[in-house]
Amino acid sequence: MKWEITLRVFRFDPERERKPKFAEYEVPVDEYTRVLEALLWVKENIDPSLNLRYSCRMAMCGSCGMLINNKPRLACKTIIKTLKTDVVEVKPLPKFKVIRDLVVEMDDFFDKHRSVKPYLIRRNVQEQENPTGFYFQTSEEVRRYIQFAYCIMCGLCSSSCPIFRSGGRYLGPQALAQAFRYLADSRDEGFDVREKILNSDKGVWRCHFAGECSEACPKGVEPAEAIQRLRRKLL
Amino acid sequence: MEIRKHDVLVLGTGLAGLRAAVEVLKVSKDKLSVGIVSKVHLMRSHSVAPEGGAAAVLSENDSFDQHAYDTVKGSDFLADQDVVETYVRLFPKEILQLEHWGRPWSRNDDGSVAMRLFGAHDVPRTVFAEDRTGFFLMRTLYDTLLKFENFERYDEYLALSIIIDDREFRGLLTLEKSSGNYVLFESKALVIATGGLGRLWEFTTNAHTTTGDGFAIALRAGIPLKDMEFVQWLPTCMVPHGIPATEALRGHGAVLLNSKGERFMKHYAPSKMELAARDIVSRAMITEIREGRGFKGPEDMECVMLDARPVGEDKLMTIYKTFVENARDFIGIDPLEELVPVRPAAHFAMGGIDVDINLTTIIPGIYAAGEVACPGFDGANRLGSNSLPLCLATGRIAGQNAAVYAMRKNATSSSRVFQNAEREMEKFERLTQIKGSRNPYELKKELSHIMESYVGLFRDEAGLLKALERIRQLKISYLTDLSIDDSSKVFNTELTNAIEFGFMLDVAEVITLSALKREESRGAHYRTDFPKRDDEKWLKHSVVRITDAGLAVSYRPVKITKWKPEERRY
Numbered sequence: 001m002k003w004e005i006t007l008r009v010f011r012f013d014p015e016r017e018r019k020p021k022f023a024e025y026e027v028p029v030d031e032y033t034r035v036l037e038a039l040l041w042v043k044e045n046i047d048p049s050l051n052l053r054y055s056c057r058m059a060m061c062g063s064c065g066m067l068i069n070n071k072p073r074l075a076c077k078t079i080i081k082t083l084k085t086d087v088v089e090v091k092p093l094p095k096f097k098v099i100r101d102l103v104v105e106m107d108d109f110f111d112k113h114r115s116v117k118p119y120l121i122r123r124n125v126q127e128q129e130n131p132t133g134f135y136f137q138t139s140e141e142v143r144r145y146i147q148f149a150y151c152i153m154c155g156l157c158s159s160s161c162p163i164f165r166s167g168g169r170y171l172g173p174q175a176l177a178q179a180f181r182y183l184a185d186s187r188d189e190g191f192d193v194r195e196k197i198l199n200s201d202k203g204v205w206r207c208h209f210a211g212e213c214s215e216a217c218p219k220g221v222e223p224a225e226a227i228q229r230l231r232r233k234l235l
Numbered sequence: 236m237e238i239r240k241h242d243v244l245v246l247g248t249g250l251a252g253l254r255a256a257v258e259v260l261k262v263s264k265d266k267l268s269v270g271i272v273s274k275v276h277l278m279r280s281h282s283v284a285p286e287g288g289a290a291a292v293l294s295e296n297d298s299f300d301q302h303a304y305d306t307v308k309g310s311d312f313l314a315d316q317d318v319v320e321t322y323v324r325l326f327p328k329e330i331l332q333l334e335h336w337g338r339p340w341s342r343n344d345d346g347s348v349a350m351r352l353f354g355a356h357d358v359p360r361t362v363f364a365e366d367r368t369g370f371f372l373m374r375t376l377y378d379t380l381l382k383f384e385n386f387e388r389y390d391e392y393l394a395l396s397i398i399i400d401d402r403e404f405r406g407l408l409t410l411e412k413s414s415g416n417y418v419l420f421e422s423k424a425l426v427i428a429t430g431g432l433g434r435l436w437e438f439t440t441n442a443h444t445t446t447g448d449g450f451a452i453a454l455r456a457g458i459p460l461k462d463m464e465f466v467q468w469l470p471t472c473m474v475p476h477g478i479p480a481t482e483a484l485r486g487h488g489a490v491l492l493n494s495k496g497e498r499f500m501k502h503y504a505p506s507k508m509e510l511a512a513r514d515i516v517s518r519a520m521i522t523e524i525r526e527g528r529g530f531k532g533p534e535d536m537e538c539v540m541l542d543a544r545p546v547g548e549d550k551l552m553t554i555y556k557t558f559v560e561n562a563r564d565f566i567g568i569d570p571l572e573e574l575v576p577v578r579p580a581a582h583f584a585m586g587g588i589d590v591d592i593n594l595t596t597i598i599p600g601i602y603a604a605g606e607v608a609c610p611g612f613d614g615a616n617r618l619g620s621n622s623l624p625l626c627l628a629t630g631r632i633a634g635q636n637a638a639v640y641a642m643r644k645n646a647t648s649s650s651r652v653f654q655n656a657e658r659e660m661e662k663f664e665r666l667t668q669i670k671g672s673r674n675p676y677e678l679k680k681e682l683s684h685i686m687e688s689y690v691g692l693f694r695d696e697a698g699l700l701k702a703l704e705r706i707r708q709l710k711i712s713y714l715t716d717l718s719i720d721d722s723s724k725v726f727n728t729e730l731t732n733a734i735e736f737g738f739m740l741d742v743a744e745v746i747t748l749s750a751l752k753r754e755e756s757r758g759a760h761y762r763t764d765f766p767k768r769d770d771e772k773w774l775k776h777s778v779v780r781i782t783d784a785g786l787a788v789s790y791r792p793v794k795i796t797k798w799k800p801e802e803r804r805y
């Protein structure tokens with residue numbers, strides 16, 4: 001079955017325009033069409049100057065986060081039929097600075113992630129860099145952190161978080177969930193080096209448990225739960 | 236044009252590129268400065284996609300010889316056996332190293348690392364973590380990179396040209412997407428790790444960004460490409476998007492059915508059935524479809540069916556969670572209850588930049604790793620789960636060798652480098668000034684249709700000749716009739732897509748020409764007019780380079796150490 005929808009897209013080229021506008025396109029869709037394909041259809045057939053990020057088209061690379069009908073979603077994971085509307089509105093993720101159209105600046109988001117030292121820390125660096133045998137870990141121990149390791153760095157959680165959005169230094173749900181991912185790993189020995197930043201005024205205590213992050217996450221990471229557990233670890 | 240300087244440049248940040256970058260920083264103890272260039276955000280490379288796993292000899296009842304033999308046999312004896320023997324030995328070391336950097340692996344109850352059976356491997360030797368094997372490797376490497384200090388990341392820079400002077404590597408010209416500025420990187424060594432080329436075809440497992448840039452950039456710089464006619468189709472990819480249903484499912488009991496409800500693989504590979512080598516399963520599926528025993532799937536695409544129910548709900552909901560989610564989320568089909576529509580999709584380049592066992596190219600200072608490199612490991616057909624460990628191992632060795640080269644070499648500077656770069660830049664600038672009538676998307680559609688029709692799973696002389704002629708016509712249209720509407724400098728993806736399309740054209744020509752010349756069938760390259768393997772004439776690698784008179788093809792013998800060619804039977 002084929003039908004048409006109206007795709008309302010946020011357009012802005014800060015180099016040449018003073019303020020953003022919306023453009024509307026009539027797009028043919030079927031029951032398999034995802035928002036990503038609809039946007040690419042516009043780019044390839046109507047307006048090649050429409051810009052967005054996309055790559056894997058299978059919800060694994062984290063490129064295509066955007067606001068779709070006012071909810072943060074991945075364009076490649078949103079089948080148009082499931083939105084149950086004839087008008088689909090697409091905007092860039094809030095809080096991030098717009099580079100152009102749906103493309104936003106993510107450097108600060110990546111820096112915040114880096115600041116929690118999101119890597120396995122071992123005291124015996126010699127063994128870590130010249131391994132002689134696997135570290136022991138049971139499947140139960142894998143289960144304790146693996147859900148939090150699913151993060152594809154799409155930014156949906158942080159951009160949906162009211163505290164992160166209000167600006168400032170708060171590390172946000174993505175970075176905090178990744179700190180927890182390593183702290184919950186039985187192989188990690190980095191609690192002491194991460195404790196300070198997590199306890200600081202950028203850290204876990206800023207969270208008000210709005211819970212929007214977990215709802216937004218397309219990979220089931222549950223950053224809100226990670227933050228709650230981090231707090232328990234820090235107390 | 237801006238200029239940046241580093242000791243070593245890494246181009247591409249999939250598994251191979253990230254592994255190379257980490258290795259340079261590790262062996263130089265953070266002393267060498269590394270520039271890391273990628274056309275996407277570093278962690279968004281397509282290495283996030285693999286579900287299946289990574290092969291490595293890790294158990295008592297397995298051996299390096301067995302892994303090497305399975306690989307050589309799978310390659311239809313086109314693999315260089317010294318390369319295979321060397322690299323399979325590195326695989327377990329890489330698995331262990333990644334584990335020490337924090338990568339989760341699925342474990343057995345006693346805490347040891349779990350393994351599963353994969354197509355054309357004789358014993359279970361594929362390690363995995365649920366079905367997000369590539370993703371976890373990518374994240375572990377990206378995370379590990381962040382431990383180091385002496386690197387600069389250049390997210391969303393599109394590489395355009397390699398600058399060579401005095402027959403040595405000198406620099407890399409790029410386009411910074413966010414500003415539209417050209418940036419020249421000067422450095423002593425370069426590791427090319429730009430991944431595959433699946434987007435040349437219409438139906439592919441590959442990301443939108445997998446456009447074969449690195450092959451073309453190397454070729455244009457005078458570096459030969461090897462074995463380019465060998466492109467692998469992955470048998471079970473979900474219709475209509477091409478997202479794979481991992482091969483591992485078939486190791487756990489999933490079966491393929493035609494419209495008669497028959498497990499048709501029994502006619503093609505009676506002993507291995509669904510687990511025969513990929514080229515064999517893919518051709519069987521297309522044969523079923525062509526002979527009228529297929530289904531009409533989503534968006535009217537023809538397909539056969541994968542029955543994953545025999546795998547059982549327990550496994551499907553744990554280690555195959557991504558597959559189940561993908562089927563439900565992307566095509567609205569529940570594999571616990573229903574059959575899943577699948578057909579083969581263009582997947583993997585066995586061929587690539589001609590490198591030796593040390594990953595060096597003919598240009599001092601330039602190395603290649605990962606899918607874009609062809610050290611001769613995959614031959615005519617790659618085995619499932621061999622690519623991930625090979626990306627890691629080649630990344631590591633290329634990184635090591637680039638580091639050693641850069642440490643020995645003094646930085647030199649010459650005005651010629653800048654002048655060369657300016658000349659290259661003008662070539663790309665010119666694309667925006669043609670102001671013809673055809674947009675890059677239209678041209679791209681035409682190319683992938685040609686490749687799908689004539690340079691696919693089944694090939695013959697007439698089709699390949701037609702393809703070659705039409706690709707050459709498209710090249711002319713590209714240079715004379717291209718139109719790029721968008722004139723903004725900021726994040727102009729119409730321009731970057733047009734540049735990528737130019738790369739694709741070059742690569743398509745090389746593949747088609749190599750396929751036309753090879754008058755035999757071997758591994759993934761199947762000629763209906765020459766359906767047999769012909770070791771007497773064709774047990775050799777094809778090597779293509781650019782000359783003043785166009786492309787020139789030459790051949791090089793295959794290295795055979797232990798295993799004499801024999802018929803490949805599964």
Ligand SMILES: Cc1cc2nc3c(=O)[nH]c(=O)nc-3n(C[C@H](O)[C@H](O)[C@H](O)COP(=O)(O)OP(=O)(O)OC[C@H]3O[C@@H](n4cnc5c(N)ncnc54)[C@H](O)[C@@H]3O)c2cc1C
Binds near residue numbers: 249283368395449621
């Ligand atoms: C869906 C899928 C499933 C797979 N499953 C398996 C599996 O289970 N087991 C297995 O062993 N293998 C599997 N493979 C194969 C394996 O994933 C790939 O061979 C491997 O990931 C390639 O890694 P790479 O580092 O070479 O390249 P990629 O990960 O593709 O990275 C390429 C990098 O180069 C950059 N780049 C490219 N061109 C340019 C340019 N012009 N300028 C700047 N940067 C550029 C990109 O931005 C990217 O960072 C699978 C592949 C796919 C597509």
Ligand code: SF4
Binds near residue numbers: 151156157173217219
């Ligand atoms: S936690 Fe979820 S929503 Fe947040 S960045 Fe990671 S994958 Fe995206």
Ligand code: FES
Binds near residue numbers: 056062063076
């Ligand atoms: S395109 Fe990769 S997550 Fe959507």
